[in-house]
Amino acid sequence: DTEVTQTPKHLVMGMTNKKSLKCEQHMGHRAMYWYKQKAKKPPELMFVYSYEKLSINESVPSRFSPECPNSSLLNLHLHALQPEDSALYLCASSQDRDTGNTIYFGEGSWLTVV
Amino acid sequence: AQTVTQSQPEMSVQEAETVTLSCTYDTSESDYYLFWYKQPPSRQMILVIRQEAYKQQNATENRFSVNFQKAAKSFSLKISDSQLGDAAMYFCAYRPYLVGNMLTFGGGTRLMVKP
Numbered sequence: 001d002t003e004v005t006q007t008p009k010h011l012v013m014g015m016t017n018k019k020s021l022k023c024e025q026h027m028g029h030r031a032m033y034w035y036k037q038k039a040k041k042p043p044e045l046m047f048v049y050s051y052e053k054l055s056i057n058e059s060v061p062s063r064f065s066p067e068c069p070n071s072s073l074l075n076l077h078l079h080a081l082q083p084e085d086s087a088l089y090l091c092a093s094s095q096d097r098d099t100g101n102t103i104y105f106g107e108g109s110w111l112t113v114v
Numbered sequence: 115a116q117t118v119t120q121s122q123p124e125m126s127v128q129e130a131e132t133v134t135l136s137c138t139y140d141t142s143e144s145d146y147y148l149f150w151y152k153q154p155p156s157r158q159m160i161l162v163i164r165q166e167a168y169k170q171q172n173a174t175e176n177r178f179s180v181n182f183q184k185a186a187k188s189f190s191l192k193i194s195d196s197q198l199g200d201a202a203m204y205f206c207a208y209r210p211y212l213v214g215n216m217l218t219f220g221g222g223t224r225l226m227v228k229p
Contacts, residue, residue, distance in 0.1 A: 033216075042205055042219035043159070056216070088157055100147035100166070100211050105159035 003027050004106035006091050012112045015081060021109045023074040023091030029104075031097035032074040034066060035090040037108070043090055049074060050097040081113045116141045118208050120220035127196045128228050134181075135191045135223050137206030145211035148182065148189045153222075154202040162204070165189065193225075201227045 004025045013019045025032065031050050035043035048056035049068040063085075065077040074091055088108045095101040117140045127133035139148070150162040165173045165182050172180050177194045193200055206220040 037157075040203075040222070042222055045216050048216065090159060092159075100209050102149065102161055102164055103209075103217055104161065105151075107156065107158040110157070 004091055004093055004104055006089075006106040006109050008109060009107065010110045010112075012114060013078065013081065014114055015083070017081075018077070018079045020078065021076040021089055021091075021111070023076075023106060024072055025091075025093040025104075025106075026072060027093060027095075027104070028071075029093035029095055030071060031094045031101075032068065033092040033094075033103065034074070034076050035092060035105075037088040037090055047076075048097060055097060078111070081111075083113050086111055086113045116143075116208055116210065116218045118206055118218050118220035120204075120206055120223050122223045123221070124224045124226065126226040126228060127193070127200075129196055129198060131196055132192060132194045133196055133225065135193075135204055135206075135225065137189045137191070137220055139187050139189065139206075139208045139218075139220075141187065141208065141210065143210045143212065147209045147211065148180075149207040149209070149217070150178070150180070150189075150191045151205045151207060151219075152200075152202045153205065154199075159205070163191065196227050198227050198229060201225055 007022045034046040037043040046060045047066045052068045063080045067075040090108045091106040092103045094103045146167045148165045152160045181190045203222045207217045
């Protein structure tokens with residue numbers, strides 16, 4: 001059973017739509033992450049939040065907009081996406097950002113852009 | 115920059131047999147952590163095992179164990195008594211003990227388990 005919960009599990013959106021992916025963890029972790037994963041590839045880091053502040057943005061296009069409303073929630077707002085943005089989006093969390101704490105992943109949100 | 119290499123894109127094993135997945139990494143750091151994650155078709159990344167580089171003893175978790183060779187920068191995963199549920203993509207990952215450094219993943223190994 002995962003302790004990082006992501007919704008929705010599947011999302012199909014048009015290139016002009018605005019949608020959001022949501023992530024929640026109840027482990028008291030203070031670091032949360034968004035990863036993007038294409039088929040048969042390892043996950044690629046997109047954003048890192050540490051104590052609810054954005055600490056790393058891996059040069060992600062502005063059509064992806066992260067938000068951390070509180071220490072348990074992480075959102076990824078999507079707008080004007082391209083078909084090549086179709087991928088599995090994984091949320092993850094760890095006790096904190098700056099040590100070797102294990103990073104725990106959610107089940108992912110599969111996004112298809114049409 | 116750190117790199118993680120998994121040289122076996124695919125492996126297969128007979129049910130109940132043992133299989134070893136290879137992983138090598140490149141780093142100039144002395145303190146770091148290594149992980150094996152499993153990703154079944156459900157796509158959730160599940161932690162299998164974790165190794166701290168300062169520990170000489172190899173980590174074990176039930177049927178899963180690692181062979182950690184720090185000098186050789188090698189971190190292989192052994193799965194004993196393979197089960198059908200072990201079929202998945204396995205990713206080796208490295209994380210240094212430095213501020214702000216994140217996980218670096220290998221390219222993955224797809225493990226198939228034959229009944």
